[in-house]
Structure formats: structure tokens, C-alpha cells
Amino acid sequence: MSDTSRKTALNPATHTTPPAKFSHGVRKGGILQVAGQVGFLPAVPGQPPAPAGPTLREQTLQTFANVGAVLREGGASWEDVVMVRVYLTDTDHFAEFNELYDAHFADLAGPPPARTTVYVGLPAGLLVEIDALAVLD
Amino acid sequence: MSDTSRKTALNPATHTTPPAKFSHGVRKGGILQVAGQVGFLPAVPGQPPAPAGPTLREQTLQTFANVGAVLREGGASWEDVVMVRVYLTDTDHFAEFNELYDAHFADLAGPPPARTTVYVGLPAGLLVEIDALAVLD
Amino acid sequence: MSDTSRKTALNPATHTTPPAKFSHGVRKGGILQVAGQVGFLPAVPGQPPAPAGPTLREQTLQTFANVGAVLREGGASWEDVVMVRVYLTDTDHFAEFNELYDAHFADLAGPPPARTTVYVGLPAGLLVEIDALAVLD
Numbered sequence: 001m002s003d004t005s006r007k008t009a010l011n012p013a014t015h016t017t018p019p020a021k022f023s024h025g026v027r028k029g030g031i032l033q034v035a036g037q038v039g040f041l042p043a044v045p046g047q048p049p050a051p052a053g054p055t056l057r058e059q060t061l062q063t064f065a066n067v068g069a070v071l072r073e074g075g076a077s078w079e080d081v082v083m084v085r086v087y088l089t090d091t092d093h094f095a096e097f098n099e100l101y102d103a104h105f106a107d108l109a110g111p112p113p114a115r116t117t118v119y120v121g122l123p124a125g126l127l128v129e130i131d132a133l134a135v136l137d
Numbered sequence: 138m139s140d141t142s143r144k145t146a147l148n149p150a151t152h153t154t155p156p157a158k159f160s161h162g163v164r165k166g167g168i169l170q171v172a173g174q175v176g177f178l179p180a181v182p183g184q185p186p187a188p189a190g191p192t193l194r195e196q197t198l199q200t201f202a203n204v205g206a207v208l209r210e211g212g213a214s215w216e217d218v219v220m221v222r223v224y225l226t227d228t229d230h231f232a233e234f235n236e237l238y239d240a241h242f243a244d245l246a247g248p249p250p251a252r253t254t255v256y257v258g259l260p261a262g263l264l265v266e267i268d269a270l271a272v273l274d
Numbered sequence: 275m276s277d278t279s280r281k282t283a284l285n286p287a288t289h290t291t292p293p294a295k296f297s298h299g300v301r302k303g304g305i306l307q308v309a310g311q312v313g314f315l316p317a318v319p320g321q322p323p324a325p326a327g328p329t330l331r332e333q334t335l336q337t338f339a340n341v342g343a344v345l346r347e348g349g350a351s352w353e354d355v356v357m358v359r360v361y362l363t364d365t366d367h368f369a370e371f372n373e374l375y376d377a378h379f380a381d382l383a384g385p386p387p388a389r390t391t392v393y394v395g396l397p398a399g400l401l402v403e404i405d406a407l408a409v410l411d
Contacts, residue, residue: 005411007356009385020372021379022389026356028409029304030166033357036390082144082163083170083270087392091260098157105158111146115159116173116268118224119258121393123365131390133357135165137142167303219281219300220307228397235294242295248283252296253310253405255361256395272302274279 005029010073014042015066016049025070032074032134036087037066038126056093056127060100063130071134079110080134086117087129097128142166149206151179153186162207169211169271173224174203175263193230193264197237200267208271216247217271223254224266234265279303286343288316290323299344306348306408310361311340312400330367330401334374337404345408353384354408360391361403371402 010025010032011018018024018035025034039059040049052062071077088097094117105112113132122129147162147169148155155161155172162171176196177186189199208214225234231254242249250269259266284299284306285292292298292309299308313333314323326336345351362371368391379386387406396403 007353007384007409018389019368020375020389021382021386022358022375023386024388026385026388028354028356029411031168031305031356031409033388033407035357035388036392079144080165082165082168083172084159085390087390091258094156094260101157101159108158110144111163112158112160114161114163114170114172114268115155115157116222116224116266118173118266121365123368129390129392131388133170135144135168137166168305216281217302219302219305220309221296228395231293231397238294238296245295247281248300249295249297251298251300251307251309251405252292252294253359253361253403255310255403270307272281272305274303 010070012069012073015069016040016043025074027074030136032071032076032080032136034067034070034132036129036131037063037070038129039063040066051125056096057100059127060097063128064104067130067132076134076136078108080136081113081132082135083133084113084115085131086115087120087122088117089119089122089127091119093127147207147210149210152203152206153177153180162211164211167273169208169213169217169273171204171207171269173266173268174200174207175266176200177203188262193233194237196264197234200265201241204267204269213271213273215245217273218250218269219272220270221250221252222268223252224257224259225254226256226259226264228256230264284344284347286347289340289343290314290317299348301348304410306345306350306354306410308341308344308406310403310405311337311344312403313337314340325399330370331374333400333402334371337402338378341404341406350408350410352382354410355387355406356409357407358387358389359405360389361394361396362391363393363396363401365393367401
């Protein structure tokens, strides 16, 4: 059991290495911040990061899995998340994304987190990025 | 009085229903996060959400009102806000937005929150989105 | 020594005046939020804010310095930062930015913060904006 009062990096073993010197998540005390996650599949040694597929659906499901893995690494779950930031690249994706979002949170115990969604540029081939802030007891 | 140590959803009665399974705000302990608010008028049963008007001024004033309602729902006020995130769609709106912003915060007791402003895409017809992080005693 | 349990504005003496009624940073209790910083040089009385130079490198280095000054003003350091939000304007800047980022954090004691990077619009002439969330003991 790690000392949660100290700042701790959260880097799930299956995650790809970040493209710069940052952590996939950080916990310090009761605050857990998940870095922007995209739809990269689990890391394959010797190969560059690759998204789960070209579609919004494939990437969104993988992105949720990646955020969830960071939460678990920090001893948290989706129930602890207070804010989800969603970055999409195309306003035409909003309806489909919301269907996937609702399905993901369908079984959540307790109130769903707050959310902000904006449309930005992302690296070529990526359609969605999500980060999250959790507050633990 | 709700138990503020538990995660609580903040959804003012007059707010339109979110387009997906998220809360307009969440409070857990001393952290209150307001979801991205836009210039939607109070909900009218049976009608889709509609912005206060087509102009930056109308939408900004309504957006401030909507953020404020979520803060109040969580027992907070603008004085508790430490960070405001502003999403505009056009750099030409910066000067007018800042005038409205200054007027909004003119009577604030104590130091104004921090702020980040960036230019992004928003759903058609929307010119401004704002979210906020508050820290309560 | 200020009373860190109260909301305190963090505005380093050398920083340019914000373009609206917001603080360059705010600390309340253990939470310190740095507002979006850009590559503006130290303020020169009677002159408008000016970036350190036209290049990504010049602006990024100055932006790091500006974020760092706000952290110090609040009694914090980069070691306390849990989240860095990076706003770039061009995906072609990613590799060069990451080199500068890695150099900045090379000597950091302890785990690096989480990070989200997205591509947005910024005011003319600005190539990078960074804000940061720190959690203090």
C-alpha cells in the first residue's frame, strides 16, 4: 500500500510510454488527476503506440478503458470522478459519442461526474481524448 | 442539509437536462466542479434547449447565470471559485467578452479566480462555454 | 506568511497585468491553480504585453518561467504540480515542444505531473499556453 499523502505517479503496466516526461496519472492526498488518455491499445514492446481502430466507437471504448486503468492504479474508481473533460475533433461525433458515454456510465453507482466537451485539434488519426479529476475520501 | 463529504450531483431545477449522463456540477468534500455551461435559457418542458440569443453578450450573461446557479446549488458562491475555464469560438470576441467578464466580477469580494481562455469549436450556434472549479472551506 | 487557508491571489510583481479581472494564480488551502500562462516577457511600464519571441522555443521557455513564478508566489514548486494543461496551435509543434518539456522537467524531484495537450486557437502571435494545478501538503 503506497503512502497516498505523497505525490504518486500512476502508470499502468500495460499503458504505452508517454511521449514526454509526464505521468498517466498522479495522486496526491485525496486528489487524483488522470492525464489526457486516447484510444491507444496496450503497449507492444518495440512498436509505437497504436489506436484501437480508426472509428470513434473503437477509440472511445479504449479511451474509457485507459482512463479506468489509471483510476484503478491510484486506488480509485469511476465513482470517485468529479469531472470528465472530453476533447472531440468533429461536432458531428457528438450524438454517437454521447451514446457510448451513456452506456459507459449506465451502471455507475451514485451521481455521474460533471463534464465539459469541446472540439479541438488532435494528432492525426485520433478522434477523442479524455482526462478526469477524481476526489477520494 | 446534504452530507457534503459525499459526492453530490448539482442539477439546478431550472437547468436543461444534460445531453448525456453527466451532472451540471458535482461536490465532494471541499471540491466543487461546475460542468461546462453554455447560454441555454431555463428549461421549457417539451422543448429542446435554446440559447438566450445569438449574440456573445446574451449568451455570456446567461452562461454566468447558469454557472452561478450550479455554485449556489452546491452551497458555494463566485467567491469560492479558484479557476474559470473559458471557451470562445472567435479571437475577435476577446475584447467584448472581457468587458462582460469584468462587469460580472466587478463586485466580487476577495481575489478573482484564475482563468484560462482558449478558442475551440462548439456546437452550432453556441459562442461561449464556461466551467469552474471552486474550493470550499 | 499569508494565511493559506484563505483564498489568495497570486500575481508575481514582474507579470503583466491580466487582460481582465482574473488572477495569475489562486491558492486556497492545499489547492493552487495557475491561470493560463503565455510567453509574455516581464512587464514594462507603459508598454503592452509582448512575447519573448516569435518562436515556439522562446515562448515555451518564457511560459515555463511564468508558470514557475506563480507557483513560487504561492509557496509551491513544480514538484507540487499534479496536472499541466498544454495548449498548442499546430500539431507540427508536438515533437519540438516535447523536447523542451523534457528538458524542463529533467531535474524534477519525484514523479512528473499528469498532462493533457490539445490544439486550439490562441490570440495572434501566441503559439503556446500552459496552466497548472498543484496540490500542497
